[in-house]
Amino acid sequence: MSDITLKNKELVGWRIASYIFMAIFTLLTVGPLFWLTYSSFKPHADIMQQTFAFPRAFFFGNYTRAWEIGKLGGLILNSIFYSFFGTIITVYLALGAGYGFAKFGYRVSNWFYAFFIMGLLITAHSVLVPLFVMETRLNIDDTRLGVLIPYVGFGLPFMIYLATSYIKGIPSSLEEAALIDGAGYLQIFWRIIRPVCQPVTATMLIFAFLSNWNEFVFVFVLTSRQEIRSLPVGVNAFVGGLSRDFGLLFAALVIATIPMILFYIFFRDQLMKGFAAGSLKE
Amino acid sequence: MTTLGNKRASYALLTLPSVFIYALVIVFPVVFSFVLGFTEWSGFGAPVFTGLSNYRKMLTDLVFLHGLRNNMLIVAVSVFGQIPFGFVLAYIIYRGLVKWGDFFQTMIFLPITVSAIVVAKLWNQFFSPAGMVTAIARILQDDPRFVFAIFEDRALAIVPVLVVILWYYTGIYMVIFLANMQKISPAVIEAAIVDGAKERQILFRVVMPQMTNILFTTAVFAIAGSLKSFDLIFAMTGGGPANYTTVIAIYMYLNTFKYYNYGFGSAVSIMIVILSLGLITLIQSVYRYFEAKYE
Numbered sequence A: 001m002s003d004i005t006l007k008n009k010e011l012v013g014w015r016i017a018s019y020i021f022m023a024i025f026t027l028l029t030v031g032p033l034f035w036l037t038y039s040s041f042k043p044h045a046d047i048m049q050q051t052f053a054f055p056r057a058f059f060f061g062n063y064t065r066a067w068e069i070g071k072l073g074g075l076i077l078n079s080i081f082y083s084f085f086g087t088i089i090t091v092y093l094a095l096g097a098g099y100g101f102a103k104f105g106y107r108v109s110n111w112f113y114a115f116f117i118m119g120l121l122i123t124a125h126s127v128l129v130p131l132f133v134m135e136t137r138l139n140i141d142d143t144r145l146g147v148l149i150p151y152v153g154f155g156l157p158f159m160i161y162l163a164t165s166y167i168k169g170i171p172s173s174l175e176e177a178a179l180i181d182g183a184g185y186l187q188i189f190w191r192i193i194r195p196v197c198q199p200v201t202a203t204m205l206i207f208a209f210l211s212n213w214n215e216f217v218f219v220f221v222l223t224s225r226q227e228i229r230s231l232p233v234g235v236n237a238f239v240g241g242l243s244r245d246f247g248l249l250f251a252a253l254v255i256a257t258i259p260m261i262l263f264y265i266f267f268r269d270q271l272m273k274g275f276a277a278g279s280l281k282e
Numbered sequence B: 001m002t003t004l005g006n007k008r009a010s011y012a013l014l015t016l017p018s019v020f021i022y023a024l025v026i027v028f029p030v031v032f033s034f035v036l037g038f039t040e041w042s043g044f045g046a047p048v049f050t051g052l053s054n055y056r057k058m059l060t061d062l063v064f065l066h067g068l069r070n071n072m073l074i075v076a077v078s079v080f081g082q083i084p085f086g087f088v089l090a091y092i093i094y095r096g097l098v099k100w101g102d103f104f105q106t107m108i109f110l111p112i113t114v115s116a117i118v119v120a121k122l123w124n125q126f127f128s129p130a131g132m133v134t135a136i137a138r139i140l141q142d143d144p145r146f147v148f149a150i151f152e153d154r155a156l157a158i159v160p161v162l163v164v165i166l167w168y169y170t171g172i173y174m175v176i177f178l179a180n181m182q183k184i185s186p187a188v189i190e191a192a193i194v195d196g197a198k199e200r201q202i203l204f205r206v207v208m209p210q211m212t213n214i215l216f217t218t219a220v221f222a223i224a225g226s227l228k229s230f231d232l233i234f235a236m237t238g239g240g241p242a243n244y245t246t247v248i249a250i251y252m253y254l255n256t257f258k259y260y261n262y263g264f265g266s267a268v269s270i271m272i273v274i275l276s277l278g279l280i281t282l283i284q285s286v287y288r289y290f291e292a293k294y295e
Helices: A001-038 A043-050 A061-071 A072-103 A108-121 A124-137 A144-168 A172-180 A186-196 A198-214 A217-222 A231-241 A246-277 B002-036 B051-059 B062-092 B101-113 B116-126 B132-141 B161-179 B186-194 B199-228 B231-235 B248-260 B262-294
Strands: none
Touching: A001 A124, A001 A246, A001 B062, A001 B101, A001 B116, A001 B161, A001 B199, A043 A061, A043 A246, A043 B116, A061 A072, A061 A246, A072 A108, A072 A144, A072 A186, A072 A198, A072 A246, A072 B002, A072 B132, A072 B248, A108 A144, A108 B002, A124 A217, A124 B002, A124 B051, A124 B248, A124 B262, A144 A172, A144 A198, A144 A217, A144 B002, A144 B051, A186 A198, A186 B002, A198 A246, A217 A231, A231 A246, A231 B116, A231 B248, A246 B101, A246 B116, A246 B161, B002 B262, B051 B062, B051 B262, B062 B101, B062 B161, B062 B199, B062 B262, B101 B161, B116 B132, B116 B161, B116 B231, B161 B231, B186 B199, B199 B248
């Protein structure tokens, strides 16, 4: 009897400490974002004078002005374009390569695969200079294509890692049966491997979409025309060029954040899986 | 024979597009960077071979060394801040020590979805002389004229950046640890509880030993990620004032695209790769050492 109460006492201590730790951590994490959101409905003067106060009345002026001055509509469309095509191309290329590397049994696959894995260590900055020079020579600098190609190239290593390790786990019997029935390899890829890969494909799509949406440096360095820049780059330029009006700035930041918050609400679990996937041993 | 040809053609069709794009965007540029690193080149005319002089210049440049120091501080915050915090958060949720673990998890992971640019601009307001920290300090110190000016101190200017990095990325580590803890067989924990194990013992004797390799894996992630850090700091301070908050990636960016020293910039970017490979090798040998010692 006394043993059990002792144990409960110990556990109560753990629980109290845990609640305090969690509550503080969560408050510090969400607090700044919450403050940003409600402050964006206050005019600049109010943000400066009553830093913490809730808006007295919801002031939408920041939003309409930020939307117009920053041309945020166009930036959002560009971001959607880059993220959508960058993601689709990367994921399907990676699934194809993953099938090749995992199931064909060619020795060259090991080389290719090791090459791609090494790419995980390469930062975008290590290739900016040559990439910039190459794109200038090929006349694709400052074009949408010139942005999309590096997006795909840098997305591939991790996506190929995810695809290959998943496809390795698919039993070969499925494939062999189809081969005996006379199906070609490409048919097998499309009719068998692709559907079986649906769970990992979902994780890949969502993870790649988030990375592409938040990508900054390629668009920043490889483009100069406002019409083809993405949301993060546009917001960065917009904020830099503006007189310090925190109201406008906050409205622009909230607009830039909303799409991904919605995305997070719908795809939370897949997104977390993507982040954890690199560390899980199958 | 036709099936064999078919197999090869299919293989090529499936893998070569990826290999080609990857070679074009990563492999070739890295080799190009490596070569350019031994030259002086402003983008026009032919590069002039200068041997190791770029590396010598870099290693004697006080700005580079300050950037390296800042990078190492970021590595330290990642390894000794994000990883332990992430671990504790994950453990609390995994063991169900709080109710609504799912809610807490969702909230703490939230910043990851926000773009680094947005995070940078938001926290800039906090740390600016007219920002949130000044406002809080004025209330706490009861001094309406106090101004928070940490950026004027060469040694401390990086601190706000470190705070933001801790705030921004800890959620990733929480999610990684949680996913790996959930792979521990529940029977092991139950057996420990039946045997009368205390929470402390479950943590240190049951869960922790199963997490050692993940701790090292995350350390590798943290190092690789820390040396890459650019977007956040670039949008927050641009490395300023007076290079106080610079990191190697920003140093490389400024030298290349502001001063047009393409050769020198390439040498710096190769240095980033060398440093991350070096640190990761170090971590791995430490891991092997411990593994050999305890098994």
